[in-house]
Every structure is written in C-alpha cells, then in structure tokens.
Amino acid sequence: MASSNAAVLPVTRAKSTHPVGDIVARWVVLAFAATIVLITAVLVYELWIGSAAARQRMGWSFLFSSQWDPVALKFGALPFVYGTVVTSILALVISVPLGVGAAIFLSELAPAGISSALTFLVELLAAIPSVIFGLLAIFTLVPLMRSYGEPFLKKTLGFLPFFQGPAFGVGFLTAGIILAIMTFPFIISVSREALLAVPRDQREAALALGATKWEMTWQVVVPYARLGIFGSIFLALARALGETMAVTMVIGNDPSIHASLLAPGYSIAAVIANEFTEATGDVYPAALVELGLVLFCLTIVINGLARLMILATTSKGSKRA
Amino acid sequence: MAPKSVRSQPALDREPPAPLVPEPVSTVKTKLKASHLNFYYGSFQALHDISLEMHTNHITALIGPSGCGKSTFLRTLNRINETIRHSRVEGTVLLDDVDVRTVDITNLRRRVGMVFQRPNPFPKSISENVAYGLKINGLVSRGELRDRVEQSLRRAALWDEVKDKLNESAYALSGGQQQRLCIARALAVDPEVLLLDEPCSALDPIATAKIEELLFGLKDQCTMVIVTHNMQQAARVADYTGFFLMGKLIEFDNTDTIFKNPSKKETEDYITGRFG
C-alpha cells in the first residue's frame, strides 16, 4: 500500500528540493531590504555631490569661517554649527537633570501602575510634531521670555556675558528651552529602562547596609545604570542637533555668533529650512547642502555612540544575571 | 501538486480496520531506514553513526536519558533539523528506499508528519488548525474540507469534545485536548509516517492514556516513531524499541526482548533504573 506512492515521488536533484516559491520569496524580500541600503547610499552620495560646488570653492575653510554673505558668495559654517551646538547643549543642561530626576521617580518611587501610565504620557510628548512645539513656543514661550524670563535673568545673572544684551524673546535661550522640552521623552524613557534593569540584589545590598532610599538610588543604582543614562543623553543630543521646525521658529535667524544666550542666532537645520528655496546659482545651494552634510555626519557619530552605549547596558545586564 | 491520498474517504463510510494477522518477520517491510547517521550542532556531535530500520505499520519507540539524542534523531527524519543554524547531517535517511534529501522537502514533510513535545496549535480556530495542512498542500476541494476535518478529529478521538465549538480558538482547549488537536492536524494530511516527540510529557495520566489508545488504533494506517521518557509507555504501545545513550544507538529490538532480555549492559542498567 505504501509503496504505491514511491512511483509518484518527484525525484529532483538535491540542490533544488526546496519549493520554487521559497527561492522567489527570498529574493523578493532581499530586494526590498536592499532598497534601504540603496537609499542610504544615495543619500550620502547626493549630499556629497550636491555640496561639490561649495567644497571646491571654499575647501576646509568652510568649517571655520563665520561669514555668511550669499551675495558676495562667502559662506562659512561656523555660526550655524555654533548655534546648533549651543542650543543643543543648553537643551541638555535643562532636560538632563529634570529628565533623569523624573526617570528616578518613575523607576524607584512610583508604584508600577502609575509609573507605566506616566511613562505613557511622557511618550506621548514624543509624538507631538515639531511644528506644534514651534507654534506653542512662538505664541507662549517667546512673549513670556521677552517680558519676564529674560529681564529676570539679566537682573540676576547679568554680570555674566551669557545674559547680556537686549531681550528679544527669540534667541538661543528660547530655542534651548523648547528643545529641552522636546528631548524629555528620550531621556526619561531610556533612563527609566536602564534604571529598572538594575538587578534587585544591588539595591538590596545597599539597603541592607543601612542606606536610605536616596543614597541607594544615587550611589548604587544610578552608577550601575550610567551607561544607559549616557546613551539616553546622546540619543537626546542627536535629536536636538537635527531639530528643525521648532528651532527655526524661535531662534531669531541671525547668522552670527554671540556670547549671550539672549541673542538671536541660527542653526544648521534652521538656515537650510529658511533659505533653501531662495538659494540661487550654484554655490549658494551647494553651501546649504554642505551644511546638511556636516549635520548628517554629526548626527551619525552621536547616534552611533548612543547605540553603542545602550547596547552595552543590555548586554551587561544579561551578563551579570 | 501533491498526489491525493488513496485513503481519502467520506468520514462516516470508513470501514473498521481488518484484524491484524501476525506477520512472519521476513515480510515486515521497512518504511524508514537510517544508515550511518551523524549529526552535528556546530562542532558538537549529537548523533554517532546511527543505523536503524523502522517498520511499516508498526510503532517504534526510542528511549534513553535526557540529552541522549533521540529527539535529534527524530527530527532528522523529516529534515526539520535544517531550520537550526550551523547544523550538519551525514549519512542517509531512506523513505521507501528513496533518499529524503533528493525529495521535495515540503512533500517529504507532508508524508512524514510530526507531533511536538508541547502542543503548538496555531492562533486560529479549531477547524482552521486541522484544515491548515490540507489547505496549504491543496489536497482537497472546499466541499471535502469539512468532512476531512471531522474525519481527522474523529481519528484523534477529539470530535465529540469539540464538535460544537469548531470555530472557537484552539487556545480555549485544555493541554491534553490541544495535543490531540495537534495530532488531528497532523493526521489530516494523511501522513504515511507519524513522528511523535514525547507527545505526552506535558500531559496528565488520563490524557496520556487517551493518546496512547489513539496511537494504538492508528497503527494499521500509519507507521509511527515515538520518542519517550516513559519506559512504561514504550512497553505499552511499541512493537520495537531502540535505546539511545549519549548520541549512540546502544540496542534495538522487539520491545519484549528489550525489556525482558536486553543484550547490552547499558540497556539493562537503564531499564532497571540504575541510572537515568
């Protein structure tokens, strides 16, 4: 009875004993996956080619010049790099303490249900589009800063060069503040995960020695999770560097370098956003693309570092287990 | 397109199996034959030179302590080990005298079915689970599908318990019922061989007894190879038994001989519980 089937067995060569459908399917999904690699390659290529006219004209001095004169065809990246870096660092100065503090609260103090609910709300913050942050900033934050915030700072800290000059409302400080708000979710969410991953026995060891909850947290838990926390900071930094709309709307659009945080400035993303459609000729657009290339490289490096750190925490956690 | 099974009949017309006449040994046919099988997980050799014949319409049991390679051996028979990375097979497995590596792999697996240690029904309804193999292999028309599902569930002794809830999720069943569902699912495609990898290890004694009864009743339609931890189970259901130890086949013979009169010392030690 069974042997009657032997005659109808499709005997094929060993290599092709897998159905044709599988081979086709593999090539199809591979092709689609390859498009991702292709898109990235094209992106890098176009950034390189598109900036050629500017690179040829100005060479390395592009990175160090602070002149931005489209009419005279003199372009320099420095004011924009300065603005990008200053606003981002300012954002971190504000959001890291607040964010890590909130992460500590959510991981150590809040009961599990509330912690998840509040974390969910924080993550909703990450879903808010950049242009809406800008909208809020223009109509609420800027007047606030102009009328109250900046005069206050001038009165109290005006001896520092950071808080001198007229109070426009727009400028580095305002941009930094709105960026800080936008980076909260990254810091809080990732740091909280890192803190939650600290093994129970570490905490218990500290408590058993008579440490207060705060001492346990600050001296044991946070250092153990520091790699993940740093990772979250770098993640937030990468986001802040590339942030366009909110910054464009409140930074003041002044391509010059000022020491004072109250002064208007410019960021790489903001100048591209504002001037790209009006850039005429060959060199002008190329200069903007070159700025894009600079920004691209910056974010890649920072993102790469962030991912390494976060990866290290997860493997460290599992090794110690 | 896979050939339609010669055994497909409407469920209720199925005749009871003809009573078995004991066959002289020389006419017992070999369904599956493994020759000098070696298997490697990476650099670790899990099977050493296994040669074994499994006879048509009989139940062959594979026993041995944990990690001795019996499950690994079972999984080479339907080539499902190939989903594991860095694995390598040497030697041959013949199904009806044809090397399984020369056969279309999906066809092989339709003919050689498998029931796993833990029940693994799909997140679909009960009838969709049973029908899955049939639909995938394009074996029956829509009209016949319902009948075949019922027939398979009857063969797995599950029909009465689920006939009113065919559209409910398979996960609503108990563990024992899920495993019988998996058996029904495997039987639906009319396999010539059924491989069972410790099918009752996750089940309670009553469910185990039901499944053993079921397997016994399937013998004349199907060749079975069952891996089991449970020596009493092997003694109860199997015609032939093979004893594995550390990747080697120590002894293989009629079940009676193995349990009453083993020729190797290691077999005797295992049977009498001196280790394992």
Next chain:
Amino acid sequence: MRLHWRRTVNYVMLGLTAVCTAVTISTLFVILGYLLYFGGKSLDWSFFTKLPLPPGEAGGGMANAIAGSLEILAIAGLIGIPIGFLAGVYLSEFEDKSFAPVVRYTADLLNGVPSIIVGILAWTLVVVPMRRFSALAGAIALSVMLIPIVSRQTEQFLREVPMALREAALALGASKWKTVATVVVPAGSKGVLTGMILGMARIAGETAPLLFTALSNQFWPSGVTQPTATLPYMIFTHAVSPFDDWHRQAWAAGLVLIAAVLTANILARLVLARGISVPRG
C-alpha cells in the same frame, strides 16, 4: 544627628524627583491645554471646507491643506509601508548572516537622519529633475522616513512569534514562504500593524521634509506633480506670519493636527495592548 540629616536629604531629594516628574509631564498638559483653548476658539466648520483667503480677509479655512496632507500621506504610505514591511520580513525570517546587519545598520542610520536632510535628498532626486515642486516629491521624502520605522517594528514583532508555530507549519509540509505568510505574519499582525500606524502618525506631523518638496499651494490639490498644501506646512507659515488672522488659523490647524496624531498613537497602543495574537508561555 547625622542620621537626621541623611533622612532630610532623603526626603528632599526624593521630593525633588517628584517635582521633576511633575514639571516634565505638565508640559504635555500645557501644550494640549493651549491648543484646545486657542485652537478651539478659532476652529469652525469653514476650516474644514473653505480654501485659504489672503491675509486680512476673515473666514476661509485650510480644507486644501487637509486634503493635501491626506493625499501625500496616502502616497507615502503606499510606497513606504510595503518596502518597510518586506524589509522587516527579510530581517526576521530570511536573514543572511552577512547582509542583514548591514540592512539593520542602515535602517537605524536612516531613522536618525534629521528630517530636513531627507528633504534635501527628495529635492535632488525628484524636484530637480522634474523642475518643479510636487506632492510626489513630498511623499517620497516622507516614505523614506517611514520605511525604517515600519521595518524595525515588523522585524521586532515577527521575531516574537514562537519558533514552535513555525515548526508546526513546516512539519505539515508548508513551504517557508507559506509558513511566513499564513502563520508567522498573522500571529505577529497586531504588533506589525501598530508599527505601521505609529509610523504614519509620525510622518503626518513632519514639516521639514516638505519645505522644499511639496511646498504649498493656495488651491485644492491638483495633481501629484503639483506643489500641494499640507497642514504642517500651513501651521509653519501662518505662525511666523505677522497677521493675527493667520495666527488664529495656525492654532486651529495645530489643534486638528495634534488631535489626529495623538488619536493615531493611542489607537496604535490600544491595538497592541488589547490583543496579543500569541499567548505567552
């Protein structure tokens, strides 16, 4: 004595962390509050039905921007979702040891690229050869952002489908692609779908990639190859303008946009939480 000091520090610091939490979460409510108030005040039926009028003239709406956004999102979804999904299937089910890490790395890279740079890419690839701004260019820019999001989520949720289900299907004679299509993907469908919804919600609010691709248009969307108005873009231009009337429109538009985006986000998480296709354990 020292213990007393330590205890005080303990309460103070822990209290401070609660303050931090309150401050950060309150920003969400402040934002939503302002949008509801100012947006609600300015929102009326004509917002959804009328075209924009020149500044100074009351009335008018952003109906064309809503239509334009929907059009561009639809195209971006049509391009980005299949590519992202199939790439995710590759990474989870068909991965090659050597090529898959490259795909993952570039997908992460693309995910982290500032959106304005994606705009530059679409500009060089679509706007320049076509010599015009177009909805298509905007859609392509958005799809480039969508692909890595969908791909990562798809891979993640397909990986979580237990191996036992795949083996069950293979053991019944299903080919690999049939196993993936009829067992793995349905089992992971809730998570995969969530990823698609979240991805679409993310690109719905993006402005920067549209600045020099789709640009804007005062009239109804007239074709894929024409510049097209979008809601985020309108918010931008209206907010930075000097006209009060336009400011009110910007608030209204902001409310509509945030409502859409947050609804999609909450919906996605409900889909994920409500049904897990495969029971654990």
